Amino acid sequence: MLKDMWSIFTDRTDFFLELLLEHLEISLVSIFIAILLGGFAGILISEFQKAAKPTLGVINFLYTIPSISMLGFLIPFSGVGNATAIIALTVYALLPMVRNTHTGIANVDPAILEAAKGMGSTRIQILFKIKLPLAMPVIMSGIRNMVTMTIALAGIASFIGAGGLGVAIYRGITTNNTAMTMVGSLLIALLALVMDFVLGCIEKQMRKHSVKHKKTNKIMAVVAAILGLSIAGGFFINTQQKDTLHIATKPMTEQYVLGEMLDILIEQDTDLNVELTQGVGGGTSNIQPAMESGEFDMYPEYTGTGWNMVLKHDGLYTEDLFCELEDEYNERFNMDWVGMYGFNNTYGLVVRREIAEQYDLKTYSDLKAVAEDLTFGAEYDFFEREDGYDALCETYGLNFGKTMDLDIGLKYQAINQGKIDVMVIFTTDGQLSASDVVVLEDDKHFYPSYICGNVIRTEVLEKYPELEAVFEKLNGLITDSDMAAMNYAVETENKEPRDVAEEYLSSHNLLQ
Numbered sequence: 001m002l003k004d005m006w007s008i009f010t011d012r013t014d015f016f017l018e019l020l021l022e023h024l025e026i027s028l029v030s031i032f033i034a035i036l037l038g039g040f041a042g043i044l045i046s047e048f049q050k051a052a053k054p055t056l057g058v059i060n061f062l063y064t065i066p067s068i069s070m071l072g073f074l075i076p077f078s079g080v081g082n083a084t085a086i087i088a089l090t091v092y093a094l095l096p097m098v099r100n101t102h103t104g105i106a107n108v109d110p111a112i113l114e115a116a117k118g119m120g121s122t123r124i125q126i127l128f129k130i131k132l133p134l135a136m137p138v139i140m141s142g143i144r145n146m147v148t149m150t151i152a153l154a155g156i157a158s159f160i161g162a163g164g165l166g167v168a169i170y171r172g173i174t175t176n177n178t179a180m181t182m183v184g185s186l187l188i189a190l191l192a193l194v195m196d197f198v199l200g201c202i203e204k205q206m207r208k209h210s211v212k213h214k215k216t217n218k219i220m221a222v223v224a225a226i227l228g229l230s231i232a233g234g235f236f237i238n239t240q241q242k243d244t245l246h247i248a249t250k251p252m253t254e255q256y257v258l259g260e261m262l263d264i265l266i267e268q269d270t271d272l273n274v275e276l277t278q279g280v281g282g283g284t285s286n287i288q289p290a291m292e293s294g295e296f297d298m299y300p301e302y303t304g305t306g307w308n309m310v311l312k313h314d315g316l317y318t319e320d321l322f323c324e325l326e327d328e329y330n331e332r333f334n335m336d337w338v339g340m341y342g343f344n345n346t347y348g349l350v351v352r353r354e355i356a357e358q359y360d361l362k363t364y365s366d367l368k369a370v371a372e373d374l375t376f377g378a379e380y381d382f383f384e385r386e387d388g389y390d391a392l393c394e395t396y397g398l399n400f401g402k403t404m405d406l407d408i409g410l411k412y413q414a415i416n417q418g419k420i421d422v423m424v425i426f427t428t429d430g431q432l433s434a435s436d437v438v439v440l441e442d443d444k445h446f447y448p449s450y451i452c453g454n455v456i457r458t459e460v461l462e463k464y465p466e467l468e469a470v471f472e473k474l475n476g477l478i479t480d481s482d483m484a485a486m487n488y489a490v491e492t493e494n495k496e497p498r499d500v501a502e503e504y505l506s507s508h509n510l511l512q
Contacts, residue, residue, distance in 0.1 A: 004179035005186070012496070015168075020187055022163030027151045030086045034093035034146060039139070041094070042101025043127070052102060063095045067153060071160050072282075079295045080248075080286050081277065085157035085164075092153060093146045100142025104135025140203040144196055151192040155184075159281035161248060161290075165191075170279055174409035175253050176431065176491040244273040245460070245467075248287045248299040251279035251408060253487045253497070254345065254428055254452075258300045260501035262454070265473065268512060270466045283381055284309050291457060292333060298456035302345060304448035306337075306455070308387040317448035329455065336461055339471035340453035341478045345428045347447045349440045355421050356438035363443040367422065368397045376400040377420035379408040387448065395446050428480055430487025452478075473510055 009016060045052040065073075070088045078084045108131050116126050132139075158166030168184030171177070247262055249255035256278055263274045277296070280287050288310055290296045301310075303325060307317040311328055322337075329335045351361055351374075359370045367374070382388045383405065393399065404420050412431040414420045425432060425439070432439075454471065461467060486504060489495045505511050 001179065001182065005183050008177075008179045009183050016165075016183060016187060019163065019165045019167055019184070020191065022167075023151070023154055023165045023188065023191065026082055026085055026157060026162060026164050027089070027147075027154045030089035030093055030154070031143075031147055031150055033086070033090045034097050034150075035143065037090070038094045038097025038146075039101050042098045042139075043105065043132075045098070046102050046105035046131075047123075047127070049106075056099060056102070059095045059098055062091050067092070067156050068159070071156070075160060075286060076289065079293055080161040080280055080290045081295060082157070082162045084160055085154070085162035089150050089154055089157070093150050096142040096146040096149070097139075100138050100145075101135070104138030104142075105131045107138070108134045137203070140199070144199045144203065147195050147199060148192045151195060152188060155188050158279065160286065161277040161280040167278065170251065170281075171256065173407055174251050174279060175256065175497070176409060176412070177494055179494075243271070244275050245464070246275050246277065246295065246297045248277045248280050248290065248296040250283035250287065250300075251281060252283075252426075253409075253430060253490050254426075254483055255279075255300055256497035257486050257490065257501050257504075258341070258452070260498040261474075261505060262298075262300075262470075264498075264501060264505060265470050265510065266467065269470050270464065272464060272467075285381060285384075291335065291455065294457070297460045298454050300341075300452055301337075301455045302450035302452050303337075304346065304387065304450040307448065309385055312386065314386065316445070319449050319451060322451075330458065334458045335455050336458050337453050338456055338461070338468075339474035340451060340476070341474055341483075342451070342476040343428060343478045343480045343483045344449055344451050345426045345480075345483065346450045348425045348427050348442070349422060350415070350425050350432075350435075350437040351422050351440065352415055352418065353436045353438050356440075361438070361440060363441040364392075364396050364398075364446065365443050366440070371398045371422075372401045374400055374421040375402040375404060375419070376422045377404040377406050377411060377414055378424040379411065380405050382424055392446060395444060428483040428487060430484060430489070430491040432484070433488065434492055477508065478504075 041055060045055045062070075067088065070091065071084060074084045074087055078087055112130060112134070113126060116130055121129070154164050155166035155169055157164055158170045165184045165188050168187075169181050172179070172181030172184060245266060247259060249259035259276050259278055263276050266272055266274050280290075284301065284305055287296060287299050291299065303319065303322060304317045306329065307313050307321065307325055311325070311332075317325075326337050329337065349364055349367075351367075355361065355374065359366070361367060361370070376389075378389065383390075383403070385391075389403070400422070404414070406414055406420075406423075411420075411423050411425075412429075412435050415423050415437060416435055425437075454474070456467075482504070486500050489500045490497055502511065
């Protein structure tokens with residue numbers, strides 16, 4: 001494992017360093033905002049003690065909200081991406097900052113404060129000349145804890161399409177690349193340790209009270225403030241790039257490959273830059289709202305998903321409804337379907353081979369008699385989809401004994417290890433041929449067609465008509481077996497999605 005980790009790090013150093021810088025930027029912006037807001041709130045409740053208990057109570061409550069829930073709550077207001085991640089991280093960072101600032105100031109010796117009052121010091125002078133300097137060791141302790149926690153927690157930001165080292169972790173899990181996951185995790189841990197060491201040195205410096213050291217401390221404070229403002233300013237400036245096409249993909253191996261194909265072809269054939277946000281957690285449920293708000297310009301989608309999950313239609317989708325699908329997307333969302341790749345990645349059900357042989361399972365209907373003794377596993381959104389778990393069980397009269405929510409990249413590990421007995425698969429899954437499972441027959445034809453294409457905002461297509469030529473190249477380009485082979489190359493042969501995309505485009509003479 002260590003050899004694999006070192007190999008992938010040396011081979012993709014630029015990739016990991018870019019993610020490291022993104023992770024540091026997101027974390028530092030959050031920390032800087034939390035220090036300002038938390039410090040101000042801590043001082044305020046220290047000066048007005050009656051507000052201390054309710055303020056700390058509210059912050060404690062926010063701190064107990066699971067991070068995934070916090071991100072999900074914020075998405076409707078601030079969308080996906082770095083901005084939402086920073087808001088969430090700032091909220092979690094407030095507690096140690098507010099609490100330690102309040103505790104440090106509240107524990108200043110009252111005798112010292114009385115002496116200062118007796119000498120004629122004003123309230124402001126007492127705060128800045130006595131309380132804050134004496135409380136600084138406790139405040140710094142809170143900052144150190146906050147920084148370590150924020151850097152570690154920032155890894156989850158990739159779930160909503162934000163940058164940082166969480167991208168490596170999440171992509172590694174999705175593509176069955178354990179080495180990538182471990183390298184991303186290790187870099188986060190090292191970053192947290194380095195930052196803690198640096199802050200420890202600063203804290204040690206601030207404990208020195210000579211005239212020389214006081215000047216040094218002031219200089220350090222000014223430099224830290226300028227650095228924080230520069231990072232924050234740089235972040236917000238970078239989010240306003242022009243002539244950039246913002247493309248999102250779902251957390252699936254084939255979507256990583258398709259995203260890279262779009263990136264390569266669009267930057268090759270047009271003057272546009274591409275900003276690719278890979279593996280947005282929640283897939284359609286988070287990407288579609290971001291498309292509607294203009295955060296993303298396009299993303300690969302599946303016709304059946306668009307019909308049932310986005311347009312909320314009941315019933316089986318078939319490709320003779322495609323014109324109606326297009327018209328409704330255009331009328332309701334001002335979006336178009338373009339670049340229809342050609343492959344059909346529909347759902348299927350598989351069971352472990354030993355289970356299939358034990359109960360002689362060949363069709364979905366065969367599951368009805370034994371479902372209560374089996375454990376069913378699927379990715380999170382399958383249990384909430386209109387055409388998902390409930391509809392499947394209702395159609396076939398299934399009542400599974402247990403269900404298990406799984407990340408899409410862990411399903412095959414779970415069934416191969418016997419943790420689940422039945423699971424949903426995609427017909428283009430790369431790991432399907434390498435797993436000891438039996439694909440059951442959809443004897444009632446429950447699953448609709450899921451032809452893959454790209455959904456793009458109409459205004460983007462009108463603004464950049466040169467994209468039409470790119471999408472023409474993609475029409476009918478990929479077969480089911482081609483997509484399965486590319487997924488296999490990433491998930492089993494550990495090739496990079498971009499390399500697989502380049503190889504496929506080159507084999508079809510689409511690269512210059």
